[in-house]
Amino acid sequence: MDVRVQTVGPTEPFLSARDLFQTEYDLDRPVEVHVREDPDERTWTSHDDDHHILNISRQAATSAMARELALHEYAHMHRNEQGHPSHTQSTEEVLYLALSGRSVERRKLTHCYQIANHMKDIYADDITLSVAPADKLVAFLESGLAIALADRPVDPATWTRRTPASDPEITAVNAAFALALVERHDLVGRDHRLYDLAHAAAQDAPSIRFETFKRHFRTLARDPGESEYRKTLVDVTREYAIDSGQAAD
Template identity: 65%
Template sequence: MDVKIEGAGPAEPFLAAGSLLETQCRLDRPVTVTVVDDSDERTRVGHTEDGHRLTISRQAATSAIARELALHEFAHMHHYERGHPSHTQSTEEAIYLGLAGQQVEQRKLTHCYQIANHMKDIYADDLWMEVAPADKLVGFLEASLASSLADRDSGPQGWERLAAGSDAEITAVNAAFALGLVERHNLADPDHQLYDLAHAAAADAPTIEFERFRTLFKSLATDPDESEYRKRLVGITRAYAGGEQAAD
């Protein structure tokens, strides 16, 4: 795997992640990692025919989860190259199909895109968890959800996965995602603190069908075709913003 580092940041987490991922799969295109000084910079990935680019803040690149973050983003790159439905399906198309004929608040429309990203994340995590332990990820999910509950106005955390926000409804869905991912890979016992935090988030948003969202994230098919994936994405969009239940 061809990984090039730009900017004054550590190379080891990204080189180590590349070596680990190569034991499970390969990237055909080279990867350029750009480390920037802006601590508010969220991790961003871009794709061209010539390669992939990962832009990351120095704060994230030097954090305890830097290797796991790199593995996660490299896994997204692999799915993009291989044409996985989660990475080829137009999110905008599926969301507007799910909400056709309805008037939806801008905040809920924005949340639908975040939920679609959670679905992509499930498949990226499925891939990299085959080559590395996910203990640090569980700790990150716990800390991120605790931050969201303690101060919903605190702004985004380092990893975009469970960004804090002022809205109890999307916080509850984020919590359902966290439990769904943890249970999908048997990462924590039922008495883990993450469960208490998730149930608190669910209690704050009684209109959200928390258990249905948790089950949907947990049970996403491991190898869906385009039609199946589109159906799930449309269904979860309607469940959140359209007042309908998600497709089973």
């Protein structure tokens, strides 16, 4: 597995993640790592025919989570090379299938992309959690949810949204994702603080069927076919963009 850091910055987290990843998996194509100055984008990956590109902000590359973030992105690259449906299915196609003829708020469309990314992350973390300890990931999920809850509106009717993470509805879905991931891999006990945070997020968004989303994420088939995965993503998209609004009515 060939990992090349192309810009000035730390190399150890990426090489350490490579060594850990290689204990169980490998990549056929080399990885180019680019450390970026933009702190607003933590990590993002692209795939070419002859190599993968891992972009990571300098802030993330020098953080305590750097190795774990790199490992997570290597897992996405592996799913891409596998041709796994979660990483080959067009989100735009699913939105068309799920929402054709419907009028949907722009913010909800944006959130649907985030939900599709959650499903990709489930499959990436099935790999990540098979080779690395879960402690930092659980702490990362807990911290992210706590921050989103602290940023939620005091008066939703007059609140001006600042970021998607601050929206109570997508925060509830994010909380469902976090619990689904830890339950899928039996990472924490039911007395963990993550459950209290998730309960608060669900209370803030009564239109969201929290348990339904958690079940969708937790029970994703380990090795789905293309049509099975497409149907699942269509169902989750409709649940959020259409059915949650009807529940509110």
